[in-house]
Amino acid sequence: MKSKKFLYLFMVVTVLIIGLIGYFGYRTLSQESTLNEYQTQQLAKTRVAQTQDFILQQLGQKQIRFSAILAYLKLDPLSLNTLIAQDSDIEALFVLEHNKLVFPDAYNPLNQKESRFIELITPIIQDPAILIAKQHQSDDKRPDSGWYVMQEQQQPVLIYWHSLNDRTIGFKLSYVKLLSDIVSSIDFNYEPDSLVISDNGQVLYQSLTRAYDKTKQPTYNQALPFPLHAWKIDYYASNNSNYSLYYFTIGLLAIAILAVGAIALSLYREFNRATRLASQQVSFVSQVSHELKTPLTNITLYAEMLKEMEQEEDSQNTHYLEVIISESRRLSRLIQNVLTFTKSPKINLQPVDINQLLAQIHTIFTPVFEAKGIHLALTVEGHLNTHSDIDRITQIISNLLSNAEKYAAEGKKVQLSASQDDESIYIRVRDYGKGLSDKELKHIFQPFYRVKSEITEGVTGTGIGLTIALQLAQSLSGTLIAENCDSGLEFTLCIPRT
DSSP states (O other): OHHHHHHHHHHHHHHHHHHHHHHHHHHHHHHHHHHHHHHHHHHHHHHHHHHHHHHHHHHHHHHHHHHHHHHHOOOSHHHHHHHHHHOTTEEEEEEEETTEEEESOTTSOOOHHHHHHHHHTHHHHHOTTHHHHTSOOOSSOOOOEEEEEEEETTEEEEEEEEEETTEEEEEEEOHHHHHHHHHHHOOOOOTTSEEEEEETTEEEEEEOOTTOOTTSOOSEEEEOOTTSTTEEEEEEOOSHHHHHHHHHHHHHHHHHHHHHHHHHHHHHHHHHHHHHHHHHHHHHHHHHHHHHHHHHHHHHHHHHHHHHHHHHTTOTTHHHHHHHHHHHHHHHHHHHHHHHHHSOOOOOOEEEEHHHHHHHHHHHHHHHHHHTTOEEEEEEOSOOEEEEOHHHHHHHHHHHHHHHHHHOGGGOEEEEEEEEOSSEEEEEEEEOSOOOOHHHHTTTTSTTOOOOSTTTTTOOOOSOHHHHHHHHHHHTTOEEEEEEOSSSEEEEEEEEOO
C-alpha cells in the first residue's frame, strides 16, 4: 500500500515537472515565434521601403532630367521632333500655348503616332487645369509642374508637365524604358525571401525563390505613392526560420522530458530498492530476535537457578554466574530493543520517581562499567517526579549508557545526571570519549547508521539503539539531542514534568 502511494507520488511529481517543462517550453516557443514574426515583419517593411525608394529614385531622376531639358529646349517643331527621336525616355511631347495645342500642330499632316497622341491628350487640351488637380496644392503656391497619369489601351501613360508663363510642355514618359531601367538597375538579393512588383495586378518584376508560394498571403505589401500608385510591392518571407525554431524547441523539450522521466524512473527504482532493503533488514532482525528470545530466556532462568544453588553452597562459581546472568539480561535488552523498533509502541503511563529510577539504573550498570575501568557517577538535583512510562525511560537511559560503555571507555568516566525547570525534566548522559564530528552527529539517530571510525572498530551493534531511544523519547512527548562537549559527547533526554 505504501509502495503504491509513493508510486502515485512519483507519478504526480513527474507529471508536474514534465507539465512545467512543457508549459515553459510552450511559452518560450510562443515568445520566440512572436519575436521571430515581428522581426520578419520589420525586415519585410524595411526591404519594401528600400525597393520603393529605389523605384521613386529612378522616376525622380527622369523628372530631374526633363526639367533640365526644358532649360535649353527650343520650341520649334524641328527641335522638338529631333528630341523625341533621339531621347529614349521621351515617347511623345506636347506644347500648349495660351491653353491651345501648338505642338503637334493639328493643322498640318500628322502621322499615326501623332494622331493617337493628340487623341490621348484631348482631355488635357480641353481643360489643362486637370494637370494641376492631381498635384499637391497649397494656399500660397500654385503647382507649375508634376506628373499626370492616363490610360491607353489598358496601359499606364505617365506625363511629366511643366508650365512656364503661358506655355505648358508635357513629356510622355516611355513606360517601357522606365521598366527597363528599373529592372536592369535593381540588384537587391533578398534570398531566401521573394519580392514581386506589379502594376494593377500585372507583374512587372519578381525575384522568386523556392520559398515563394503565390497561394499564400505576402508577409508585407505596400502600394507606391502617386504617380505610381497603381504599383504594389509584395514581399514573401521564407518560413524556414520558424520551422527550424519549432523543430529545435520541440527537440529540446523532448530531450528534457525524456531526461526528467528517466531521472524520475531511476529515483523511483532506487527508492523502491532502498525501501525493500530496509524492510528486509527489519524483517530479518525481527525474526532472528524472536528466535533468540526463547533460548535466551531459558539460559537466564537456568543460570539464576544454578546461582541460587551455588549461593547455598557458598561456591566461587557465583561470580561467573552473575556475569552470565548480567550478559543474558543485556542481550535480552538488545533483543527487546529490536522488537520495540519493529512494533508500534504502547505507552504505560504511571507516576515515576526519577531519583529512584536513576539509582536503580546506576546500580545495574555499575558492575559493567567497573569491569572496563569506567567510573559511572550519578547526580540528581532535588527530588524529581513525573507521570510517564518507566520502562521507556529505563530503556532510553540504558541505551545511552550501553553506548557510552561500548564507544567511550577510553574516557574512563561517565556522568548520569538529572535536573528540572518549571516545565521539563532533563536527564543527561555525558561521556569523556573522543566525541563525533558534526557530520556524523547529524546521522546518529538514523536507523542502521553506524559511525565508521576506530572507536566502533571491533564493536558489534545493530545501529538502531539511538533510533529506538529517539522514538521512545518522542512517544513520551519529549526530545533527545546529542551535543559534542570539550571532550566526549552528551545526550540530553527532555520529558515533561507532568
